[in-house]
Structure formats: structure tokens, C-alpha cells
Amino acid sequence: MAVGEFDLIARWFTRPARRSPLGVGDDCALLRPRPGFQLAMSCDMLVEGRHFLSTVPPQRLGHKALAVNLSDLAACGAQPLGFLLALALPAVDEAFLEGFAQGLWDLAGAHDLDLVGGDTTAGPLNICITVVGEVPEGQALLRGGARPGDDLWVSGTLGDARLALEAFRGRIALDAEAFAQARAAMEQPQPRVALGLALRGVASSAIDVSDGLAGDLGHVLRQSRVGAVVELGALPRSEVLRRQPQPLQAQCLLAGGDDYELLFTAPASSRDAVRAAARAAGVDVARIGHIDDSRQLSVVDGSARTLDLREFRGFDHFGAGPAQS
Amino acid sequence: MAVGEFDLIARWFTRPARRSPLGVGDDCALLRPRPGFQLAMSCDMLVEGRHFLSTVPPQRLGHKALAVNLSDLAACGAQPLGFLLALALPAVDEAFLEGFAQGLWDLAGAHDLDLVGGDTTAGPLNICITVVGEVPEGQALLRGGARPGDDLWVSGTLGDARLALEAFRGRIALDAEAFAQARAAMEQPQPRVALGLALRGVASSAIDVSDGLAGDLGHVLRQSRVGAVVELGALPRSEVLRRQPQPLQAQCLLAGGDDYELLFTAPASSRDAVRAAARAAGVDVARIGHIDDSRQLSVVDGSARTLDLREFRGFDHFGAGPAQS
Numbered sequence: 001m002a003v004g005e006f007d008l009i010a011r012w013f014t015r016p017a018r019r020s021p022l023g024v025g026d027d028c029a030l031l032r033p034r035p036g037f038q039l040a041m042s043c044d045m046l047v048e049g050r051h052f053l054s055t056v057p058p059q060r061l062g063h064k065a066l067a068v069n070l071s072d073l074a075a076c077g078a079q080p081l082g083f084l085l086a087l088a089l090p091a092v093d094e095a096f097l098e099g100f101a102q103g104l105w106d107l108a109g110a111h112d113l114d115l116v117g118g119d120t121t122a123g124p125l126n127i128c129i130t131v132v133g134e135v136p137e138g139q140a141l142l143r144g145g146a147r148p149g150d151d152l153w154v155s156g157t158l159g160d161a162r163l164a165l166e167a168f169r170g171r172i173a174l175d176a177e178a179f180a181q182a183r184a185a186m187e188q189p190q191p192r193v194a195l196g197l198a199l200r201g202v203a204s205s206a207i208d209v210s211d212g213l214a215g216d217l218g219h220v221l222r223q224s225r226v227g228a229v230v231e232l233g234a235l236p237r238s239e240v241l242r243r244q245p246q247p248l249q250a251q252c253l254l255a256g257g258d259d260y261e262l263l264f265t266a267p268a269s270s271r272d273a274v275r276a277a278a279r280a281a282g283v284d285v286a287r288i289g290h291i292d293d294s295r296q297l298s299v300v301d302g303s304a305r306t307l308d309l310r311e312f313r314g315f316d317h318f319g320a321g322p323a324q325s
Numbered sequence: 326m327a328v329g330e331f332d333l334i335a336r337w338f339t340r341p342a343r344r345s346p347l348g349v350g351d352d353c354a355l356l357r358p359r360p361g362f363q364l365a366m367s368c369d370m371l372v373e374g375r376h377f378l379s380t381v382p383p384q385r386l387g388h389k390a391l392a393v394n395l396s397d398l399a400a401c402g403a404q405p406l407g408f409l410l411a412l413a414l415p416a417v418d419e420a421f422l423e424g425f426a427q428g429l430w431d432l433a434g435a436h437d438l439d440l441v442g443g444d445t446t447a448g449p450l451n452i453c454i455t456v457v458g459e460v461p462e463g464q465a466l467l468r469g470g471a472r473p474g475d476d477l478w479v480s481g482t483l484g485d486a487r488l489a490l491e492a493f494r495g496r497i498a499l500d501a502e503a504f505a506q507a508r509a510a511m512e513q514p515q516p517r518v519a520l521g522l523a524l525r526g527v528a529s530s531a532i533d534v535s536d537g538l539a540g541d542l543g544h545v546l547r548q549s550r551v552g553a554v555v556e557l558g559a560l561p562r563s564e565v566l567r568r569q570p571q572p573l574q575a576q577c578l579l580a581g582g583d584d585y586e587l588l589f590t591a592p593a594s595s596r597d598a599v600r601a602a603a604r605a606a607g608v609d610v611a612r613i614g615h616i617d618d619s620r621q622l623s624v625v626d627g628s629a630r631t632l633d634l635r636e637f638r639g640f641d642h643f644g645a646g647p648a649q650s
Contacts, residue, residue: 026468026548027400027532028365028458033358040353041441043455045411047448075352086370086453116366123372124449128411130368133353143351207352223351 008092008120012101013085029084029116037134039081042072045128052187053168058096060187061127062103067191068210069131070111071260074196075208077141078133082114086130088123111193141199141206141264146224150204150265150291153274155192155283157236158213158259159252160185163244172248178240185238189260195285198277199264206264212255216263217297224265227294232301236286254299265291333417333445337426338410354409354441362459364406367397370453377512378493383421385512386452387428392516393535394456395436396585399521400533402466403458407441408433411455413448436518466524466531466589471549475529475590475616478599480517480608482561483538483584484577485510488569497573503565510563514585520610523602524589531589537580541588542622549590552619557626561611579624590616 033039046065048054056064066083073080085104089097108115116132164182166172174182192208199206205224209216213235221228235253242249266274271287278285289300358364371390373379381389391408398405410429414422433440441457489507491497499507517533524531530549534541538560546553560578567574591599596612603610614625 026465027397028367028403028465030401030460030465031364031366032462033364035360039356039358039364041356041409041455041457042353043409043411043443043453045413045444045446045448045451045453047413047446047451050446050448072352076355078353084366084368084455086368088370088372088451118368119370119453121370121372121375123370123375123451126370126372126413126448126451126453128368128370128444128451128453130366130409130455132366135355137357140351140353140355 040078040133043130058099059103062100065127069129070191071208073133074193077196077200078135080133082116084130085118086128088126144223145205146265146291148293152289156261159256161258162252162256192262194281195283198281202273203264209259212257214254227296229298230289234288365403365458368455383424384428387425390452394454395516396533398458399518402521402525403460405458407439409455410443411453413451469548470530471590473618477614481586484581486583487577487581517587519606520608523606527598528589534584537582539579552621554623555614559613
């Protein structure tokens with residue numbers, strides 16, 4: 001093979017560090033957090049058929065692999081600093097690597113991020129990124145802070161990624177423009193980093209919606225020991241999704257997966273502050289319900305009904321969920 | 326499938342945190358380094374056929390997956406704090422997970438480590454661990470610090486892992502006891518964490534030998550802009566390896582891979598300090614040569630000869646190196 005492991009790293013995955021003393025090339029990356037800050041770390045592994053389809057353009061895959069990790073930092077209100085990339089590749093495919101690296105670096109550049117370490121190996125395609133960010137001591141947004149009476153909010157729109165998946169599977173038909181739009185939502189999610197930062201000190205809890213709204217909200221409810229009422233009609237959706245049958249809309253909105261929007265709670269007295277944070281971040285937010293002390297998730301549509309949490313438990317990578325296979 | 330993703334995490338990969346505020350269960354792990362310390366991070370991905378054989382007992386695989394990462398911290402002189410585990414599994418195999426988790430937790434416990442985050446997914450078996458450690462500001466052992474005149478040292482013994490691989494491949498025959506010993510070296514490497522810590526302020530450079538002595542020494546020479554003379558006869562080896570033919574011994578010692586010993590340099594004036602550090606860490610060290618300003622690696626046996634660095638460039642995961650396939 002013409003290109004070896006070290007050539008591969010040098011050619012596609014080495015750029016000058018933006019932040020000292022971060023950098024690739026020794027046994028470890030060294031990070032010096034600012035005084036008064038904690039480091040926040042998260043790790044996501046992407047596997048073909050589960051997190052992306054073989055049809056994804058490499059540039060979008062590079063973007064998505066980093067985006068889903070930045071989304072975790074966003075959900076904690078952390079400022080991204082750098083990331084480690086571990087990559088298993090079936091072969092050194094230059095066209096793939098060129099596109100993948102481009103998508104990765106474009107998003108890294110937009111967030112002023114360094115690639116500080118990692119690993120490459122031959123093997124079935126697998127992308128594992130660990131992101132590192134910083135957050136002022138004690139200010140991280142956590143899942144356990146929701147309180148009865150809090151408003152429940154979500155950013156952006158939900159469900160388009162799942163809609164694209166249904167179209168890829170041939171279960172629904174979308175016209176070309178609608179498909180392109182839904183597909184972009186699935187393949188190029190925008191991590192809500194700026195919103196996460198703006199919500200520090202405003203939101204009482206936060207999580208990113210990666211496995212479906214109902215499932216991820218379930219994590220917040222369990223960790224906060226509270227319940228919630230969600231108004232189905234208030235869930236923000238694209239025009240494309242709005243044109244779909246109601247049951248499909250509900251499925252995509254509540255259990256879609258791959259949304260990478262922020263789901264967060266804030267006291268009702270903080271509505272102006274939430275809206276100001278969203279404006280500052282340039283992201284739409286919608287108030288979709290409220291927290292109560294019921295320990296249950298109720299979804300209210302025309303006829304109010306309470307969902308069994310298990311009905312919409314969200315994407316389970318070992319269950320029969322909507323894996324992209 | 327009976328066991329889902331969250332059950333899997335709860336059952337096998339959740340233990341109370343030893344160090345606050347580390348812990349699993351939110352979008353990110355939060356780490357608070359001590360004042361005056363830097364964080365050191367490293368990430369290794371293990372793939373079947375490349376980093377382990379299908380014959381490896383799960384408990385040893387759990388050990389090894391963490392050990393190879395701790396070895397990177399050791400090479401930086403960093404004190405391990407925690408790790409993130411990303412795991413792709415073809416299926417939820419309870420016997421495998423039970424053994425794997427046991428090996429992982431045994432080693433984590435021995436180093437007082439927390440599992441602070443990670444990810445699990447269905448997919449071809451892949452283990453990606455990111456370790457985090459801390460090191461006093463400016464005291465990390467780096468690859469670029471070797472100076473002409475420094476002694477060259479290595480810990481433990483070299484080559485047994487490669488010997489086991491040759492036996493697994495049927496290229497050599499070992500008696501049962503020799504095979505068991507070589508196999509243990511391959512499957513259960515001991516990360517030299519205590520030695521790395523003891524060498525802070527003593528060693529001028531360090532790296533862990535993961536891809537073969539010659540290849541890894543090459544990294545040190547390039548980054549330090551120096552050369553080295555290695556005495557082949559001084560390379561520490563087990564009794565098992567000593568019984569093999571000389572050419573095989575040389576291959577295993579110089580380009581074996583999977584040794585996870587520390588290769589380090591120190592001024593000749595520090596020999597007593599090096600030996601004291603080794604005693605404190607309970608690890609044997611051997612002086613195997615010295616650094617010069619030649620920019621070349623020379624290996625001296627009966628008849629001194631200079632090796633082309635490319636001849637023993639070490640394990641390349643995309644080259645024709647000694648992958649465990």
C-alpha cells in the first residue's frame with residue numbers, strides 16, 4: 001500500500017495547533033485548562049449502518065463525526081477546545097480521506113478546535129472522536145437540574161433526520177428538494193455550541209437530542225426525579241415534515257434520533273433570558289411544555305394522553321430502534 | 326435482544342466514581358485538574374486481527390485495551406485519573422462482556438481509575454479507550470528531549486509478544502510453558518506507570534515501545550534531532566526468547582511490537598537516579614546504548630553495522646507489518 005499510517009496522519013490529520021500546549025505527535029496530548037475551569041470530555045463512536053449510511057458523502061461524514069461530539073459539549077455548556085480522532089479504515093482510500101478530512105477540518109476551524117491526538121488502524125470503518133472542552137467550575141449544564149414548574153424548550157427543528165432515513169429505506173417518498181433538505185439534516189447536523197454557552201446560568205438542565213426527544217427527555221426526567229408534559233403541536237418541525245401524515249410526524253418528532261438539538265429546561269421566570277440567549281446564538285428555540293412532579297412523560301395532542309416512557313424510549317444501539325442499516 | 330444499550334452500560338460499565346467530580350451519566354465527563362497540573366490524554370483503538378487475536382480470553386482483552394492506553398500516560402510521566410470507553414460489539418455476548426469488564430476493572434482498580442464516559446454501539450468489534458492523566462506543568466516526559474551523550478534505557482524485556490505472534494501463526498514451535506509465557510506478554514502487557522512517574526525529572530525523553538524498538542526509537546531520534554547506537558547484545562530478553570535463533574531474536578527485539586515497555590534517555594550522570602527510580606517502581610531497566618549526533622540509528626552486534634531506519638521502521642497499521650491477523 002502506497003500510503004502508510006504515519007504518512008496518512010501527516011497528510012490528512014496534521015495541522016498547526018491553534019492553542020498551546022495542545023498538539024499531536026507525542027504519546028499524549030497535553031492540556032492546560034484555565035484557572036477556575038473544569039474540563040468536559042465526551043466520546044462518540046460512529047459505525048456504518050448505525051450512525052451513517054454508506055451513501056453519505058465523505059465530507060459530510062467528517063462533519064458529522066465531529067458534530068455529534070460537539071453536541072455533547074454544547075449540552076453541557078462547554079467551550080470546545082480540542083479533539084482526539086481514532087479511525088479504523090478498511091483501506092487507505094484517498095478520495096474518502098480527502099473528503100472526510102475536509103469536512104472535519106471545516107467544522108473544527110469554525111469552532112477554533114485543535115486535533116490533539118488519536119490513532120489510526122486498518123479495520124472495519126469506525127470513527128471514534130473524543131472532544132475536550134472547558135466550562136467554568138460549577139456552571140456545567142447537567143441532566144439532573146430540572147425542577148417542577150420549569151419550562152421545557154428545544155432548539156431548531158426535530159425529526160428531519162428520521163424522515164430522511166425513512167426515505168432512504170424506501171418507506172416514504174419525498175420530492176427531490178424535500179429529500180435533499182431532510183438528508184442534509186441527517187448528514188450535517190449543526191451542533192448548538194453557541195446556544196449551550198449562552199444558556200449557562202439560564203437553563204436549569206440540558207441534554208442533546210441524539211436518540212429521540214422522548215428517550216433523551218426520559219434521561220432528564222429520571223436524573224432530575226421529575227415528570228414532564230410535552231405539547232405535540234408545539235414541537236418545532238420543518239415545512240417538509242409538516243407535509244407528512246400526522247402519525248409519521250409524531251414518530252419523527254418524538255423518537256426520531258439524530259436531531260442534535262438542545263433540549264433544556266429553565267424557570268418560567270427566565271423566558272426573556274432564554275429568548276435573549278437564543279437570539280445571541282442565532283438559533284430558534286421553542287417552548288414545548290413544562291416540568292411537573294409526576295415522574296411521567298405526558299404528551300398532549302388534541303386528546304391528552306400519557307405515554308408509557310417505554311413506548312418512546314429512543315434509539316437503542318442494541319435494540320430494534322431506527323438504526324441506519 | 327434481551328440486553329439493551331443502557332442495560333449493558335449499567336450492568337458492566339458502571340461503578341461508583343473514586344474521584345470527584347468524575348463520573349459517567351451526563352453528556353460529558355467533568356474533570357478538575359489540580360492547580361499547577363496539566364492534563365495528559367491519549368487514545369488507542371483496538372481491532373481484531375490487528376491488535377488482538379480472536380483467541381484472546383475476554384478478561385485479557387479488557388486488561389490489554391486499557392493497558393496500552395495507560396502505557397502512553399506512563400511514557401509521559403502522567404498519573405492516570407480516568408478513561409472513556411467506546412465499544413462496538415457485534416452482539417451482546419454476556420460471557421464476553423463479563424470477562425472483558427473484569428479485566429478492565431481489575432486494571433482500573435489497580436491504578437485507582439474511574440471510567441468517566443464513553444459510548445456503546447452495535448458494529449464490528451472495536452474497542453477505543455481515551456485515557457486522561459495529570460502531570461505537573463512542564464514536567465511531562467516528551468519524545469524531543471534526548472541529547473547527544475545521553476544513555477539509552479529500556480524497561481522489562483522485549484520481543485516476547487512478537488514471539489507469541491509467530492507461534493500463533495505457526496511459523497515457530499514453542500513448548501507449552503514457553504508459549505504460555507510469551508502469550509501472556511502479548512495478551513497482558515503491564516503498563517509502566519510507576520516507572521514513568523519515577524522518571525519525571527530524571528529522564529530526558531521517553532516513549533513507550535508499542536510498534537517495535539527501532540520504529541519507536543526512530544520517533545525519539547527524529548523529534549530530538551539526534552542519532553543513537555544500540556547494543557543488540559544489551560537488549561533485555563526473556564529466557565524463552567534467548568533460546569530462539571539469533572535472527573529471530575533480533576527481529577523480535579528490534580521490530581517486535583506490542584512490548585509496552587518504556588524506552589527512555591537520561592544523562593550519563595543520572596545512572597544512579599535511573600536505577601533508583603526503577604527500584605522504586607519495582608521494574609528492571611537495562612542500559613542499551615547511547616545517543617549521539619549522527620541522526621542515524623546504529624545497531625551494534627559482533628560486527629558493528631548501521632541500520633537504515635526504514636529497515637526496522639516498526640509496525641505500520643497500513644503496511645505489511647506484523648499485524649495479528
